Amino acid sequence: MRLDELLFTQGFGTRRVCAGLIQQGLVSMQGLPCDDPATECPVEDPAFNFTVQGQRWPYRRLAYLMLHKPAGTECSQRPGAWPSIYTLLPAPLRQRPAPGKTQGVQAVGRLDQDTTGLLLLSDDGAFIHRMNSPRHHVPKVYEVTTRHPVEARQIEQLLSGVVLMDDPQPVRAAACEAVAEHRLLLTLTEGKYHQVKRMVAAVGNRVEALHRSRIGGLALPADLAPGQWCWLDAEQLARLQGKQATALPPAGNQRI
Numbered sequence: 517m518r519l520d521e522l523l524f525t526q527g528f529g530t531r532r533v534c535a536g537l538i539q540q541g542l543v544s545m546q547g548l549p550c551d552d553p554a555t556e557c558p559v560e561d562p563a564f565n566f567t568v569q570g571q572r573w574p575y576r577r578l579a580y581l582m583l584h585k586p587a588g589t590e591c592s593q594r595p596g597a598w599p600s601i602y603t604l605l606p607a608p609l610r611q612r613p614a615p616g617k618t619q620g621v622q623a624v625g626r627l628d629q630d631t632t633g634l635l636l637l638s639d640d641g642a643f644i645h646r647m648n649s650p651r652h653h654v655p656k657v658y659e660v661t662t663r664h665p666v667e668a669r670q671i672e673q674l675l676s677g678v679v680l681m682d683d684p685q686p687v688r689a690a691a692c693e694a695v696a697e698h699r700l701l702l703t704l705t706e707g708k709y710h711q712v713k714r715m716v717a718a719v720g721n722r723v724e725a726l727h728r729s730r731i732g733g734l735a736l737p738a739d740l741a742p743g744q745w746c747w748l749d750a751e752q753l754a755r756l757q758g759k760q761a762t763a764l765p766p767a768g769n770q771r772i
Contacts, residue, residue, distance in 0.1 A: 519545065519566075520553035522575065527608035527620065528568060542569050568608075578640040579612060579621050580753055581605075582734070585635045586742035591626035598629045604743050605637075614639045624648060625707050633659075633728035634736040636756075637745075646757065647731070650706040654732050654756075655690055658712050660700040661725035670719040671700075678718040680708065687715060698724075732756045 517525075523534035523543070535553040537543055543550055544567040545557060558564050559575045566573055583601060585591070590598045601623065602610055610620040624636035624647045638644055646652055671694060677686025691703035702712060713723045729736050733755030740746060748756075 517557050517559050518553065519543065519550060519555040519557055522557045522559065522566070523568070525577075525613065526573065526575065527610070527612035529611070537568060543567065573608070574747065576747070578643075579609060579638055580640065580643065580748040581609070581621060581637045581745050582736070582740070582748055582752075583635045583637060583745040584736060584740045584742050585627050585632055587630050587632050590629050591623045591635065601635065605745060609637075612639055614641075627728060628710065628713075628726070631726045631728065632742060633726075634731055634734070635728075636731060636748075643757075648707065653690075653705040655703050655705050655730075656707070656728060656732075657691075657730035658700075658702045658704070659727040659729050660702050660712060660716060660723055662698050662700065662716065663722040663724050664720075665697045666694040666700055666721070668694075670716075670721055673719045674702065674715060678715055680711075680714050680718065683708070687711065689715070732758070 519538055520535045524531050528534050538553045539551055541551050564575050588598055589601045591601050612620050621637040621639050624644050647654055671692050674689040674692045677688040679686055689702050690705050693701045695701055716723050734752055
């Protein structure tokens with residue numbers, strides 16, 4: 517792949533802009549300056565990387581990220597009253613060309629503006645569908661802080677199923693455990709609108725704070741602070757999809 521084409525696929529602007537960055541000496545490849553847009557890049561090498569304006573980037577044919585969503589942010593490209601989570605990402609990730617789809621990485625499902633925790637983003641449509649589809653029963657674990665003390669009957673009701681106003685079929689928690697007087701660990705395998713808050717309200721309690729700590733086999737790292745993101749590595753991606761790890765450049769310890 518040509519260097520100008522590589523920059524374009526990674527979201528650094530139009531082909532003309534990418535060629536200009538290279539010709540101005542703002543791009544290095546494998547640590548060496550390169551001012552020729554036609555330079556061939558060994559993108560098949562897992563260790564391949566490049567630098568644009570002093571920032572080092574790995575090559576990703578498709579992008580898979582995790583973000584520690586902070587409170588007071590919306591999972592929307594066109595937010596209303598709150599800042600968008602996309603403002604937490606660098607421009608190249610927001611601008612990556614995705615044929616037939618909206619530009620840039622997209623959130624895999626949404627979290628409410630006051631909900632914190634693990635959020636996945638990708639430009640891989642098949643991955644987004646698999647993670648979102650209730651057919652695949654991907655478990656999501658939520659740490660719930662309640663207004664009133666948690667009662668045993670409430671846990672039993674959440675496990676046996678509660679009826680929400682927009683669906684006559686009972687909605688059940690895959691797992692539910694009280695970990696403190698006012699705290700629950702709740703596991704769901706579907707993602708209805710405000711589901712956790714509505715389920716807890718249906719059993720006579722109220723959610724005061726909500727944090728998603730795990731999706732499938734992937735837990736939010738303790739060292740990923742609110743507002744920070746990082747690439748998913750091959751092992752993390754495999755845990756999410758229940759597959760063996762395949763070749764993917766290592767994510768490293770990047771916290772951005």
